[in-house]
Amino acid sequence: MTAPDPSLPRVGLSADEVLTTTRAVRKRLDLQRPVPRALIAECVEIARQAPSGRNRQQWDLIFVDDPVTRRAVSEVWRRGLRAEFDGGSTTRMPFDSDQWAGIAASLRHLDAHLHDVPVLVIPCLRVEDRTVLNSIRGQAGNWGSVIPAFWSFMLAARERGLGTAWTTCHLSYEREMAAVLDLPFDTVVQAALSPLAYTIGTNFRAAPRAARGDFMHWNKW
Numbered sequence: 032m033t034a035p036d037p038s039l040p041r042v043g044l045s046a047d048e049v050l051t052t053t054r055a056v057r058k059r060l061d062l063q064r065p066v067p068r069a070l071i072a073e074c075v076e077i078a079r080q081a082p083s084g085r086n087r088q089q090w091d092l093i094f095v096d097d098p099v100t101r102r103a104v105s106e107v108w109r110r111g112l113r114a115e116f117d118g119g120s121t122t123r124m125p126f127d128s129d130q131w132a133g134i135a136a137s138l139r140h141l142d143a144h145l146h147d148v149p150v151l152v153i154p155c156l157r158v159e160d161r162t163v164l165n166s167i168r169g170q171a172g173n174w175g176s177v178i179p180a181f182w183s184f185m186l187a188a189r190e191r192g193l194g195t196a197w198t199t200c201h202l203s204y205e206r207e208m209a210a211v212l213d214l215p216f217d218t219v220v221q222a223a224l225s226p227l228a229y230t231i232g233t234n235f236r237a238a239p240r241a242a243r244g245d246f247m248h249w250n251k252w
């Protein structure tokens with residue numbers, strides 16, 4: 032690990048605070064303030080310590096800060112947002128809840144401004160070929176080798192005053208996004224897309240969740 036640059040600001044949160052207050056930030060992204068590449072590099076340094084299957088570290092992050100490419104990326108993302116998709120309905124949060132209405136309103140804001148966000152990040156997975164994702168074991172091993180790294184990146188970003196939001200809607204048009212980004216579709220699989228910007232204020236709170244007991248099973252399901 033290289034030492035963090037003391038000139039780059041930190042929020043000063045505890046580990047538990049970072050873990051419980053890293054929200055999907057859509058409305059409170061500062062669209063005017065540039066994000067220094069050195070700060071992003073620090074977050075990547077943290078992410079490199081995430082676990083990966085057999086320590087293969089087969090993940091990459093594509094950062095898009097060029098305005099023309101950001102616009103092209105945003106257009107594909109918007110197409111995905113509007114695409115028909117049945118992601119299943121198993122949920123602990125009813126879609127007619129107030130919380131869901133809040134998410135929908137915040138998503139509309141991101142939809143309107145995605146191309147203005149200073150940086151867009153696309154986490155990717157390197158594979159020999161896409162058939163490795165045909166089995167549950169292959170999926171668990173491969174997705175599990177990129178998702179922890181990207182979540183670590185997002186947590187490190189939070190501690191540095193940056194906001195992120197995990198989104199997957201553009202994957203309905205993954206091939207089109209690959210063309211925009213010049214990435215080899217057969218061997219590089221996209222996992223998500225997140226905005227990356229300073230947040231307007233840093234006072235995020237823990238969010239409503241189902242009761243802890245609902246998640247826990249002891250000895251048997």
Ligand SMILES: Cc1cc2nc3c(=O)[nH]c(=O)nc-3n(C[C@H](O)[C@H](O)[C@H](O)COP(=O)(O)O)c2cc1C
Nearest residue numbers: 053054055056134138141196197198199200201238
């Ligand atoms: C796998 C996954 C996919 C998601 N897809 C989207 C998405 O396409 N668009 C979006 O705005 N948010 C998306 N989210 C963000 C969730 O809506 C958000 O995490 C959830 O509402 C809880 O809010 P919080 O992270 O602020 O606690 C996704 C999150 C995950 C983990």
